[in-house]
Amino acid sequence: MNNLMRAAGLSLAIATAAAAPAALAQAAPPAADSLFRATTLNLAAYGEVRVEPDMATITLGVMTEGKTAAEAMTANAQRMNAVMASLKKAGIAERDIQTSNLNLSPQYRYQENQPPTLVGYQASNQVTIQVQDLKRLGAAVDTTVNAGANQVHGISFGLKDPTAAENAAREAAVKALSAKADLYARATSHRIQRLVSLSEGGGYAPQPPMPMMAMRAEMKDAGSPVSGGELRVRIDVTGLYELAR
Template identity: 45%
Template sequence: MRPLALAAFLAFGAATAMTAQAQTAPAYVASDGTLLSVSAQAEARRTPNIATLSTGVVTQAADANAAMRANAEQMSKVVAAIKAAGIADRDVQTGGINLNPQYRYAENQPPTITGYQANNNVNIVVRDLSKLGKILDALVATGANQINGPSFDIDDKEKDVAYDEARRSAIEKAQARAEMYAKTLGMKVRRIVSVSEGARFGPPMPMPMMAMGRMEKASADTPIAPGENALSMTLDVVFELGK
């Protein structure tokens, strides 16, 4: 039984090795074939349909507890405004809570703590861009004195569609280029040997941070211009050419 078992094991190991070798072996190319590597890039443009921004409250007080209490009170109003705007819980996430001492510096003297600064901010996703300007105004009106953003994006479903559009355009460009090379060389495109891809997302530049005090609601909503995002796809395609 042992010799038989050993023989079976060796046969299985050899088969496994052969399978692994077959998987890593380079693609077969006919002896009269020529490999042509082509890189083609295409992009699809879409109007963003979601925006992300961070907003929060900075408060200062003589002692740490007072700074945190004032911050919590003001931040509660900001969070209530976020919920009132229809932002779902899944689109609201705490970005950070910080408490830092404030110092006074004098020549030839050690720094002296003069008070404390508390900072609390949340990251939110706005899925209805028509409401974005109104939401920004509401945040400020209820106590937010820090806003960073917005930055615009495309939801995953629409992004997949756009990338597929770019893929199709890129492969068409690669095929046309391969046909041109083949015709110039007096050859024909036999087949595609391999395709590899790399994607690049080009969002518009975000708006700079706005640090502001409490203010009355403006007569008009803050204007927002989402522009367009470019989703780029680059394909590296290897063709086999032959007579």
């Protein structure tokens, strides 16, 4: 009997020792539980400023045709040289003129049940122009068209340096975020304890190109300025706030 009691006691001791770590593990809250011990606000806001553009980008080109590849390319080069000269005459610096696409392609005539017939070649040359002085923009567009540019793909307005506009939008975004956090804190009878984290999104994005038809509608006569309107610069922010009673 004594031996049986000692065996039972030993078994109970081993079982108790094994259960102790499990009981401790259940009693101790997981690390993630600490996140729920504080009341937090996760909010988003944005700041936006409107500024006038101080530069513009135009994409235009010349397309020519010829019976031979050489003829099409020669005619294209002559006309493009005239366009380049007109741009420089309009006050556009050479560093602000960049060739963006040069293409030569054969042209075929198609007839039913007949193989394609080569009828000539088409050459195209595109340039991208940055106009640093918007007062010269209308004259630059007009003079290139008069010089032989027969492809004007559009115009977009932008900023030479968007830093100041972005910083102004950042300040407006943070103020809006703080005001929203204060409102929620008051509404829930809390106070702001601290700002835990802050993240940013958005920023300056150049205006999409305006179709040439719309651009020409802005031009009242040859050489008149093109209206750039205003650009919107927006910064989005997200903040995590800890609240306290």
